[in-house]
Amino acid sequence: MAEQTSVETGRWLERLPIARDRPALAVAAMLAICVVALAVRFAADPWLTSGFPYVTFFPAVIISSFLFGVRIGGAAGVICGMLSWYFFIGERDAFTVNLTAMIALGFYCVVVGTDIVIIHWLQRANGHLAREREVSRALAHTRELLFRELQHRVSNNLQVAAGLLTLQKRGVADEGARHALDEASRRLALIGRISRQLYNAEGATRTMREFLEPLCADVVDASGRKGIRCTVNAAADALLAPDAAIPLALIVAEAVANAIEHGFAGRDEGSIDVELVREGEQLVRLEVRDDGHGLPEGFDIEASGSLGLRIAAMLARQLNGSFELIGGDGATARLRLPA
Template sequence: MQRNNERFVERLPLVLDRPVYAYVFTALFCVGAMALRFAAKPLLPTGYPFVTFFPAVILASFLFGVRPGMFAAISCGMLSWYFFIPPYRDLVFNPAVAVAMLFYTGVVVIDITLIHFMQRANYNLAVERERSRALADNRELLFRELQHRVSNNLQVAAAMLGLQRRHIDHDAARRALDDASSRLALIGRISRALYDPSGAGNDMRAFLVMLTEDLLAASGREDVHISVSAPDGLMLDPNITMPLALVVAEAVSNAMEHGLPDTSGRIHVQLEQSGEGLSLEISDDGRGVASDFEIEAGPSLGLRIASALASQLGGRFALLPGPQQGAIARLDLPAACV
């Protein structure tokens, strides 16, 4: 409703198909103002000849512009002089009439002038708003095209690594290329889904659900169930969300590969926000890890990448044994990241 009112005001003064219609409506306003003044005459004390005519002038100027407003001002002035300034029905000019008409003229001139400048400013504002909207549309289009090209380039790089893998016989090198290819493809998918040209960020719960579903589909595992819990409406800057998403991807992949390699199980991703910052936990009910497990000393490159990403954000990443079974990958980020 408010937006409709804004659009109506931006179109003022109204440009009718035939300008004569504006003067016809203005004349009707003047006649209506005169009828209202006659009806209110018993209720008003002596004087106040212009009290109902001012709104007619303002309304005509507001709706139809300066010229119909001046027409309304002249018409209403003559009607009020003829019918409501003594001696009635006799256009006698004397000092009292001169003072009254001078007062009336000053008021209507100020009204018409203010309305005119207001409408000019409103028109310029509407033009600038339309220009800004066009620039925003172009910006969004260019941004999406850029993100599309970046994502495509990452996908191409991942495909090239996959092709290169076919020419390598060493198992460790093949696995390294597989890991690099999958990570590049994942970054491409995250980049395409994550960045918003408005810079407003993403709802983290919806984003984590989409990410974990994508990871589960890419793994081909149908015996693993992944659940997500996060505060409703939590929004983070993309510069924070990208490394956080990569940590989630590495932790979930590690849980499926090492915690649940050949058995069914559950993985739960939990994101919490507090005054101290953000805490992210990825827990599973798989084989678990030793109590003295250290990421840097372990064989997993993905966990070391997750630890490095956490350090870049000023946080800490750790892989801990679960309270009963399984493992918990925990990421703690400071309040500055929120």
């Protein structure tokens, strides 16, 4: 609440001085302020000595300068000075000319002039800040548009490459080669989607939860299994370097796809839990757990025929981490990476 109030106050100050396009209104308001200052000074006169001729006129000049700018403030200074000289310096209802009156008027001019100059400088600085803020806002908007365009083009280029591989498959008769082209096309398309999800519209890296949830949802949707439920739990302090995001996403995608294809073979329903937590000071652990059929006896990633799992293990080694599959009630794909 306090921050919002401060922002609203700052925006109001940026509009000062007001009524710049309506000088007649500004002059009328300034004259009204001077009249009020004179009336208050007359009302307070019985309680004030002759040493306070400007006590209500200083605020009038400051308020006029603050609200309507240096010119209107200067005019208020002249009017208030003449009123105080005529009514409250020397003889009443006369412009007294003597040394005491001149010293008092000189003091008034110095104080009022200083106030007006300071207010003018503050308003000029405030105006410069407001213009700089608008320029910064425009640059930020332009950067956001360029970043979105870059993301869009990178993703589209990868999608085009995936489409070219799909077209190339039509001229290949060997079933193994066709399957390899299908897998390559799928992975390129996946990298394209990952690159689009890695950053938000402002160019900041998304949190791991924001990053992993749509990724897992895409893999589940691509499988066509409507009964598969995938939940993501990512600790706020389980952070990774941005360069590790795409390899991590590929590993997670392979683990989720493997759980759907093999763990839930012959089943339309199943549950997959993706958890990313900090493990000690130096490691981050990611687990993809399913409640499927589990692993066959003596399963080994390197000896298996799954290219996706071997790619996952290779990517983990490139990130100075480890990847393993653990059996039990269902299967657990466990990835450990440096934090």
